[in-house]
Amino acid sequence: MTNIYELERKWLKYKIKSYLPIVIITISIIAIGVILLIAFTSLNTSKITQTAPVKPIAAPEKTPHETAVPKDENRTLTNIASQKDIKKEALAIEEITPIGVNNLKKEQIVLTPSLNFMKNMQGNTPPQIYIVQEKENLQTNEPKNGKNKVFLQENNPSIEAIEEVRPLEPIQEKKKDDSINISRQNTQEDIEHVIQRFKKNNNPTLSLFIAKKYYELGQYSQSYNYSLITNQLNNNIEASWIIFTKSLVKLDKKDMAIKTLKQYIEHSHSNQAKILLDEITSGKFK
Amino acid sequence: MNSIFQNSKDVFLDTVSAKDYIQLERVSTIYQSLKDSVKKPLKMILLYGKPGTGKSMFLTKLYHDLSAMQTIHLYSTPILDESEFFKTLAQDLLQVKYNGELNFTQFMKIINENPMHEIPLVLLDEAQLYSSALMEKIRLLSDTRKVKFVITLHKTEKEDLIAKEHFQTRIWESIELENTSSAELKIYIQKKLMKANCFDTANMFQNSSVDLIHKLTKGNYRDTNKLVYTLFDLYMWYEINNPLKINKNYLSHKLIEMSALQTGLIHD
Incomplete structure (x- = not known):
């Protein structure tokens, strides 16, 4: 008679043996998987650690271009803008910004206003102000001056669109027109000279002068930018508000100009501002 | 109970018994082919395959099916002694009981002296156990067309050699049996x-x-x-x-x- 118990024991041994390769293969696969995972993770970590020091090295080279990134939110005219967004914008600007505006940042030209009128100026979307350096042939009429122009860029999509979409050809034509006018050439040179001075001392009077000159030259986006800079340096200069709102009107931002002016009037009760508001609302000033 | x-x-x-034969489709086809081959004027039919593929069962079934219709003799166990082999054949095919040693020459003489009215069919199972000398004589015997053989072989290298050397020119039909699906x-x-x-x-x-x-x-x-x-x-x-x-x-x-x-x- 067959010894069933012995046979069962043999069968158990046989089953263990038959499953052994599967178990070994499974364990091996899991082990290989774990090793690969660890290797991959460590590789990624080492990559991060390798790349991490690069940023601080690169940052100082680039930071000079980020001329208007405010270090302290409370001190900016656009204190409602988040620091994160500003950095993003600044990084985007870096690519088109040549070297030469670093002085502005170093001297911290962006100051904190006492009013939050800008917050209301654009509804829920707070303006973000950066100083952006732009190649001369995109924004200025000066043909040969190798120096770069500095202007304030608000996080206003329409203004950005004006600056970005502006085709090259009309600008060049404009340059030709401007080059004929000798007096303008001198004015432009004057502005350049004042800009250099402004970069050195951040005097709001100089930035106001630049804003006025740009306004006279019809470069309203520049006058807008410099009036804004002036306002950030000293928000009690009435002329900066006037130029600012006038530039807004010229840039087809009439509603924003009226809103801004009203808020300024509430605060300052300026007669000149009231007159300008009347002119704008009545349509006299276009 | x-x-x-x-x-x-x-x-x-x-056990090898014709009543235990199981009719499977593929096996039936092969069996029918074997039966058809037997009817042909063949000298020798080779049935080969690995052990346990049903060769013996085939021979047993064939013997069982044809014994009523023709002279057929099945040798399930090999007769390894040459004299004994020919004596057994003389007894079964010609009903000649021979005393003493009977060699191939003497057996051929007996066959010639005793003409048969039909060609008998001899089924040899486990033919790989026969000696080469005896297999050679079986070959010569099949050449005379006095006896028809159906032999089974295990499919090994040695058996293949036997099949090639001794029976290649004489085998009219070779059927391979395989393991089942x-x-x-x-x-x-x-x-x-x-x-x-x-x-x-x-x-x-x-x-x-x-x-x-x-x-x-x-x-x-x-x-x-x-x-x-x-x-x-x-x-x-x-x-x-x-x-x-x-x-x-x-x-x-x-x-x-x-x-x-x-x-x-x-x-x-």
């Missing part, structure tokens, strides 16, 4: 059981169980018979000693593997 497993076990006793094996087992009215146990053979049996036996009929015989033996033991461990609706893979271990098909 007899256990259902007892009756089922007996079905798989390793899983589907055929299921039919084979179930037909065998149902032939013996073991319907309950026949139903226990599900596809997965037969697949496992086929995997273990490689479709060899003899190994299958051995395995299933042992399997039912184990079922009988469990039925008596530990009935809770068995299910009569399907076969336990564990018991199939235990049977394979017991019969030496697998090792622990």
Whole structure:
């Protein structure tokens, strides 16, 4: 008679043996998987650690271009803008910004206003102000001056669109027109000279002068930018508000100009501002 | 009361009997081909295949089917002595009882002296066990067309050599028998059981169980018979000693593997 118990024991041994390769293969696969995972993770970590020091090295080279990134939110005219967004914008600007505006940042030209009128100026979307350096042939009429122009860029999509979409050809034509006018050439040179001075001392009077000159030259986006800079340096200069709102009107931002002016009037009760508001609302000033 | 497993076990006793022949589609085709070949004026028919593929069963079945119609002699066990071989042939084919030694020359003389009204068919099983010298004489005998031979060989290198050297020019038909497929094996087992009215146990053979049996036996009929015989033996033991461990609706893979271990098909 067959010894069933012995046979069962043999069968158990046989089953263990038959499953052994599967178990070994499974364990091996899991082990290989774990090793690969660890290797991959460590590789990624080492990559991060390798790349991490690069940023601080690169940052100082680039930071000079980020001329208007405010270090302290409370001190900016656009204190409602988040620091994160500003950095993003600044990084985007870096690519088109040549070297030469670093002085502005170093001297911290962006100051904190006492009013939050800008917050209301654009509804829920707070303006973000950066100083952006732009190649001369995109924004200025000066043909040969190798120096770069500095202007304030608000996080206003329409203004950005004006600056970005502006085709090259009309600008060049404009340059030709401007080059004929000798007096303008001198004015432009004057502005350049004042800009250099402004970069050195951040005097709001100089930035106001630049804003006025740009306004006279019809470069309203520049006058807008410099009036804004002036306002950030000293928000009690009435002329900066006037130029600012006038530039807004010229840039087809009439509603924003009226809103801004009203808020300024509430605060300052300026007669000149009231007159300008009347002119704008009545349509006299276009 | 007899256990259902007892009756089922007996079905798989390793015997070669025409009544145990199971009609399978592929096997039937081969068998019909063999029967047709026998009717042809052939000198020799070779039936070859691995052990346990049903060669002996084929010969037995052929003998059983043709014995009523023609002179046919089956030699299941090889007659290794040459004199004894020819004496047996003389006795069976010519009814000549010869005393003393009978060699090939003497046997041929007897054949020539005793003409036969029909060519007898001689079935030689396990022909690989015959000596080369005797095989050579069988070849010469088949050349005379006085006797027709159907021989079975195990398919080994040696048998192939015999087939090539001695019979290549004389063999008119060679039929190879192979191990069965899983589907055929299921039919084979179930037909065998149902032939013996073991319907309950026949139903226990599900596809997965037969697949496992086929995997273990490689479709060899003899190994299958051995395995299933042992399997039912184990079922009988469990039925008596530990009935809770068995299910009569399907076969336990564990018991199939235990049977394979017991019969030496697998090792622990």
